[in-house]
Amino acid sequence: MRHLERPKIRTQFIIFNLFGDYVNPRSASVWTSGIVEILGMLGVSERATRSTLSRMKAKGWLTARKHGRRSLYRLTVRGKALLDEGTHRIFDTTPTDWDQSWHIVVYSLPQELRAKRHELRTRLSWLGYGMLEPGTMVAAIPRSDEVQSLLQELEVQPYVHFFTRAKLENGADGDIVSRCWDLAGMNQRYSLFVERYRSEYENLLKRRERKNDLPPDECFVHRFWLTYEFSSFPRQDPNLPLELLPSNWRGNEAAELLRAYRALLRDPAQSFVNDALGLEPTDTPLPQDMVAIPGI
Numbered sequence: 001m002r003h004l005e006r007p008k009i010r011t012q013f014i015i016f017n018l019f020g021d022y023v024n025p026r027s028a029s030v031w032t033s034g035i036v037e038i039l040g041m042l043g044v045s046e047r048a049t050r051s052t053l054s055r056m057k058a059k060g061w062l063t064a065r066k067h068g069r070r071s072l073y074r075l076t077v078r079g080k081a082l083l084d085e086g087t088h089r090i091f092d093t094t095p096t097d098w099d100q101s102w103h104i105v106v107y108s109l110p111q112e113l114r115a116k117r118h119e120l121r122t123r124l125s126w127l128g129y130g131m132l133e134p135g136t137m138v139a140a141i142p143r144s145d146e147v148q149s150l151l152q153e154l155e156v157q158p159y160v161h162f163f164t165r166a167k168l169e170n171g172a173d174g175d176i177v178s179r180c181w182d183l184a185g186m187n188q189r190y191s192l193f194v195e196r197y198r199s200e201y202e203n204l205l206k207r208r209e210r211k212n213d214l215p216p217d218e219c220f221v222h223r224f225w226l227t228y229e230f231s232s233f234p235r236q237d238p239n240l241p242l243e244l245l246p247s248n249w250r251g252n253e254a255a256e257l258l259r260a261y262r263a264l265l266r267d268p269a270q271s272f273v274n275d276a277l278g279l280e281p282t283d284t285p286l287p288q289d290m291v292a293i294p295g296i
Helices: 011-026 032-041 046-058 077-090 111-126 144-154 173-180 183-210 216-230 251-277
Strands: 062-067 070-075 101-107 130-133 136-139 160-167
Touching (some): 011 046, 011 070, 032 070, 032 216, 046 062, 070 077, 111 130, 111 136, 183 251, 216 251
Antiparallel strands (some): 062 070, 101 160, 130 136
């Protein structure tokens, strides 16, 4: 099978997506050789795969057990929590009811905590907060539990104030949106995604209906790159309520295409990964797939 042409990618993100889609739902352990085989199909060298696995172990995302000269990799509690968070965020439905209140995080961290300041901004952005002013981020949906958990994890509570259910007394809510997020640019990216993958999905659907000749390895590769490309969107899309979105918003259309495309190829792709990673087939429906990684 020929490799599909893809832009330069990050091996760590590829491994996270692989584990999130196929390994984490089963709480499984997998051999290095299987990971190397699959990433080889995606154009990643064995050397790059092995070195990235070692770095991910050192960072606390993965753990490894030696069996002779072979290694068996498994997600750590921290790694599993990361992927579970991604699962929840990527398949958030667009809020339909909004009480027209805003939620505000104000922070001021000293220079010696600049690394934590950067992580706080990145993780708040992942939760749907946008930068209104330096040191002030706002969101239409509070996600209070996640924010409080983040502040506790980073140990920055003394430097942060969190306000909920603030009402805008003057100006327009649309002004807040335009200052915090580039929805026009995001919508253009969604449009390109739909235009690129709609015809591909329809061609694959016709092939399956005509001859059912969709090789499992090809299904996996198509499904993986679709997922990988979509995975960056939640880091930029705040998942605003419908009334704050432009009338021509294509984010929901892109999400529906993602689900339909993935469902079409799910069984043969899963069969291929089962064989490559030595996973036992299961009749238990897997949860919706993880396709996004929070700021790491």
